[in-house]
Amino acid sequence: MTNQINKNSSSLKSFFENDASGFAFVKKEIHTENNFNTDVFTVYGSDGTLLAAFDNKDTAIAAIMQSGLQYMSLH
Secondary structure (H helix, E strand, O other): OOOOOOOOOHHHHHHHHOHHHHEEEEEEEEEEEOOEEEEEEEEEEOOOOEEEEEOOHHHHHHHHHHOOOEEOOOO
């Protein structure tokens, strides 16, 4: 199979250690309280740090862009 990424390569390690600090991603989480379910869209930095939480995905992505970070889709 072509176009595979070697996860052990030094360039990939460099990307995640240095170059990826300006990226963020959104994770959909289900919040349950008193039998009431709601979706929460949390924003994480590329290092896994929780940055914020929003009611919908579009607002979360807009906040990432307004803060000067670059949105990264994990799909």
